[in-house]
Amino acid sequence: MSVIIVIPARYASTRYPGKPLVTLTGASGEAKSLIRRSWDAACGVAGVDKVVVATDDARISEACEAFGADVVMTSTECQNGTERCAETLVNLGENYDIVVNLQGDAPLTPAWFIEDLVQGLRDNPSADVATPVLRTEGRALNGLLQDRREGRVGGTTAVFGADNNALYFSKEVIPFTGKTYGDADETPVFHHVGVYAYRPDALKSYPQWPAGPLEQLEGLEQLRFLERGVPMLCVEVAAKGRQFWELNNPEDVPRIEDMLKEMGHD
Incomplete structure (x- = not known):
């Protein structure tokens, strides 16, 4: 089955304008843009036929072309990454069996997360949409809870049923647990x-x-599928000792840089 990875990237983020071009310094001391690190992560995934960046901004396009990325220009009317991926597929005029949306704010995404996700969709022919979920350890959960206490929008959490189909996604920490970890x-x-x-x-x-x-309240694009009754398969992935965090706020930059250095990423 043919696979394309699309990395949607926009400059005009309301919470963090210019986020794709923010630089992150790794273990070697080299600073690379967020979009470059996301591109490198996508290119490390096995079994992928094509990787493209989808953007509506010339600054992002120029930066991507400078490091050799393939870029597809999309409309400024796209409301989120899923809409941008859909437009990219139309603009390319190419057929793929599976389209992967690797959002450009997750440079710490390991290759096996995406490989396991694609395999999950292949193994479930009745599923039309799938997404990975990662069981948190106390360190990550405490980070999520700290963000909420301090009024920051941090990572998203997911709950799903016995069939592994999503029940809900939220920027709040769900399910509630009163325990200390x-x-x-x-x-x-x-x-x-x-x-x-x-x-x-x-x-x-x-x-x-x-x-x-619900999509409008939470600001989570995947809820549009759930609100339309389209099941979303949750594929559990394993950390294998790796840390994972998205870049949602300026305060996340030093956190991710520390993780890059701790894991030895250039």
Whole structure:
């Protein structure tokens, strides 16, 4: 089955304007832009036929072309990354069996997260959309809770049923647990990894639906599928000792740089 990874990137983020071009310094002391690190992560995934950056901004396009990325220009009317992926597929005029949306704010996404996600969709022919979830250890959960206490929008959490189909996603920490966890303790909270795999028909349908109230309240694009009754398969992935965090706020830059250095990433 043919696979394309699309990295949607926009400059005009309301919470963090210019985020794709923010630089992150790794273990070697070299500073690379967020979009460059996301591109490098995508290129390290096995079994992928094509990787493209999808943007509506010339500054991002020029930066990407400078390090050799393929770029597809999309409309400024796209409301989120899923809509941008759908438009990219139309603009390319190429057929793929699976389209992966690797959002450009998750440079710490390991290759196996995406490989396991694609395999999960392959293994479930009735599923049209899938996304990875990562069981948190205490260190990550405590970071999520600290963000909420300090009024920051941190990572997204997911809850799902016995069939592994998503029940809900939230920027609040769900499910509630009143326990205290040590850094290495396993917890019942799953961190939603901001990656999606779609079959083309489901992706092309998405922009035709108006955003529902839950999507608008949470600011989470995947809720449009749930509000339309489209199941979303949650594929549990393993950390394997790696840390994972998205760049959502300026305060996340030093946190991610520390993780890059701790894991030895240039």
